[in-house]
Amino acid sequence: IINNYPNQGQQRPQRQNDDLINERVTIINADITDDNLKDSLKNYIANVYVKEKDAEESSSESETESKSKQDDAKLPEAISNGLSQLGRSIDDIKSTQLVVVSASGNTARVGFYTRDNGLWAIDSSIGEVSGFVGRNGVTSNKHEGDGCTPKGIYDFGFAFGVNDNPGTSLEYRKVNSNCYWIDDPESDKYNQWVESTDITWKSAEHLIDKVPHYNYAIAINYNYYSVTPGAGSAIFFHVGSNPTSGCVAVSE
Numbered sequence: 001i002i003n004n005y006p007n008q009g010q011q012r013p014q015r016q017n018d019d020l021i022n023e024r025v026t027i028i029n030a031d032i033t034d035d036n037l038k039d040s041l042k043n044y045i046a047n048v049y050v051k052e053k054d055a056e057e058s059s060s061e062s063e064t065e066s067k068s069k070q071d072d073a074k075l076p077e078a079i080s081n082g083l084s085q086l087g088r089s090i091d092d093i094k095s096t097q098l099v100v101v102s103a104s105g106n107t108a109r110v111g112f113y114t115r116d117n118g119l120w121a122i123d124s125s126i127g128e129v130s131g132f133v134g135r136n137g138v139t140s141n142k143h144e145g146d147g148c149t150p151k152g153i154y155d156f157g158f159a160f161g162v163n164d165n166p167g168t169s170l171e172y173r174k175v176n177s178n179c180y181w182i183d184d185p186e187s188d189k190y191n192q193w194v195e196s197t198d199i200t201w202k203s204a205e206h207l208i209d210k211v212p213h214y215n216y217a218i219a220i221n222y223n224y225y226s227v228t229p230g231a232g233s234a235i236f237f238h239v240g241s242n243p244t245s246g247c248v249a250v251s252e
Helices: 017-031 035-073 077-086
Strands: 097-104 107-116 119-122 128-132 156-161 172-174 179-182 193-195 204-206 217-220 236-239 248-250
Touching: 077 097, 077 107, 107 248
Parallel strands: 156 172, 236 248
Antiparallel strands: 097 107, 107 119, 107 128, 128 248, 156 217, 179 193, 179 204, 217 236
16 A cells, blocks of 8 residues: 555656645555554554655755756856955856956956856957056055055946947947046046046046056946945056056956
């Protein structure tokens, strides 16, 4: 009645617990006349299937946990190291693309990663390239004019350039002679793009003059959403072949 599977090596059929219990209780009611034995067998059958169900659920939870650990183990080393240094988790990353800048002094390795089905991997179409950060390296205490690149996790803003849009899906602003990025901490336009002929600030980058650096660039949203005067401005991902004033540079 209980072990009605002919061979241990055979695959057990998919079962619905309640249906199987009822089926066996029906057999017991029809074939066994001793009430005590009948009750004992009914209880035994019910307990067996409850225990099997619990065991399967526990096994499923263990498999899910194991898969999670396997996914963590597959996290690329550059991402893992970066998150560890920043005290952050991969769960903090909501995007499907990452640019990981791993600096050593004022040089860097810049890796391009994509997430597919929950797994991060190097983007095979771009891979990893050499690049540069601030002439004085990276810092977690950035301030205006220190020559350092800010350490952290930031999203990209809009793209811009002296040249025409190369095909990015980001918002792209074509630079003209009236385009500035304000780095004057006393200005109410500090760390902002401004397109104007009315100069009201003491200091700014005249973007069209920065060739080839701003042939193509993307704004890194550092000190952007809630601006702190003097905490650093004009942090970009741009073209370059030398250490920067605080940006990240790679070849065009």
